Amino acid sequence: MDTHLLSKILSNFNINEDATHLEKISTGYINDTYKLYISEKPKYILQKINTVVFKNVENIFHNIDLIQNNKVDIGVKLITSKSKKLYTIINNKDYWRLMRYEPGSYTFNNSNKPTIAFECGKVLSEFHKNLNTLNINNFKDIIPNFHNLPYRLKEFKSILKFANKEEIINCTNQINFVKKISSRFDSIYNNKLDLRLCHNDSKLNNILFNKKNKAIYLIDLDTIMPGLILYDFGDTVRTIVNPVSEEETDLNKIKFNKKMFVSFIDGFQKLFTNIDLNEKKLLPLSVALMPFMHGLRALNDHLSGNKYFKVTYVNQNLIRAKNLFKFSEIALENEMYMKKIIDKY
Ligand code: GN1
Numbered sequence: 651m652d653t654h655l656l657s658k659i660l661s662n663f664n665i666n667e668d669a670t671h672l673e674k675i676s677t678g679y680i681n682d683t684y685k686l687y688i689s690e691k692p693k694y695i696l697q698k699i700n701t702v703v704f705k706n707v708e709n710i711f712h713n714i715d716l717i718q719n720n721k722v723d724i725g726v727k728l729i730t731s732k733s734k735k736l737y738t739i740i741n742n743k744d745y746w747r748l749m750r751y752e753p754g755s756y757t758f759n760n761s762n763k764p765t766i767a768f769e770c771g772k773v774l775s776e777f778h779k780n781l782n783t784l785n786i787n788n789f790k791d792i793i794p795n796f797h798n799l800p801y802r803l804k805e806f807k808s809i810l811k812f813a814n815k816e817e818i819i820n821c822t823n824q825i826n827f828v829k830k831i832s833s834r835f836d837s838i839y840n841n842k843l844d845l846r847l848c849h850n851d852s853k854l855n856n857i858l859f860n861k862k863n864k865a866i867y868l869i870d871l872d873t874i875m876p877g878l879i880l881y882d883f884g885d886t887v888r889t890i891v892n893p894v895s896e897e898e899t900d901l902n903k904i905k906f907n908k909k910m911f912v913s914f915i916d917g918f919q920k921l922f923t924n925i926d927l928n929e930k931k932l933l934p935l936s937v938a939l940m941p942f943m944h945g946l947r948a949l950n951d952h953l954s955g956n957k958y959f960k961v962t963y964v965n966q967n968l969i970r971a972k973n974l975f976k977f978s979e980i981a982l983e984n985e986m987y988m989k990k991i992i993d994k995y
Pocket residue numbers: 677678679680681703850851853870873896944
């Protein structure tokens with residue numbers, strides 16, 4: 651990023667400190683994220699919001715504003731711009747936001763430490779306890795049908811009609827997997843579960859830890875909108891019990907770590923009093939649903955020319971689909987095990 655642009659953004663946020671340098675953080679698939687150093691120390695996180703994915707950026711801030719105006723602390727500290735907004739618009743089209751960097755904080759892409767799993771369970775249950783107090787009807791749908799599997803399957807069908815024939819042959823196993831497995835999740839969409847305010851991207855690397863290895867809060871708040879508790883539960887668990895990340899190419903390394911699941915539930919269990927029986931019954935299935943849906947979205951994107959997720963190499967979306975489908979399969983094999991653990995509470 652050129653220094654002129656950086657100083658323009660910073661001046662819109664009333665930051666007149668001496669920016670030393672920017673460091674690109676490349677783990678996300680959607681936004682452009684940088685760590686900003688002031689006098690050689692990391693002080694802020696600067697982000698350009700992807701407006702192809704987030705077609706109505708103002709809605710993101712509508713939801714965050716609503717939460718903050720209701721005095722619910724979600725942790726992330728957004729800096730207010732000179733025009734009293736939580737973002738600034740550059741060149742009439744680019745949305746940038748600035749957040750305070752939590753000194754010494756870090757995230758994990760994967761872990762095998764039960765104490766980390768416990769912390770994740772705890773922080774997710776606190777997040778939902780806090781957001782449960784708010785009236786869901788006032789919140790906007792940031793990305794319509796985001797976690798609606800029947801909708802994603804319709805997308806898949808229409809993409810198959812137009813996709814490149816060679817590419818379809820190349821993806822035969824994944825396409826057949828989708829056709830074989832998708833009906834396993836019907837019960838989730840037939841159950842008419844209550845909508846709750848959800849994070850909708852509660853994977854492990856969106857949970858911020860402090861120096862003492864305590865989970866402090868969830869980051870990446872763009873997708874806070876109504877959803878099912880299953881989406882958040884499934885997304886955190888899929889990334890905690892699997893010892894490798896969704897970028898892993900060696901599928902033999904994908905496993906279900908039972909110890910990590912038990913510790914996660916131990917941290918999460920306080921929320922069980924707020925969860926209905928119908929929801930509780932479906933929690934184990936959600937651990938297979940989320941990787942299945944993410945894998946399907948990655949496959950859809952691969953077949954339509956990588957227009958949604960950022961890719962750094964040609965088959966990245968396909969590799970992610972294979973990885974996520976493999977974990978989904980393993981999660982289905984562990985459904986009864988998870989049920990047994992959850993039923994203890
Ligand atoms: C995307 O950009 P990132 O990594 O926070 C995606 C999530 C997926 C995730 C895969 C708005 O999130 O749905 O779970 O990639 N976010 C959006 O890890 O599509």
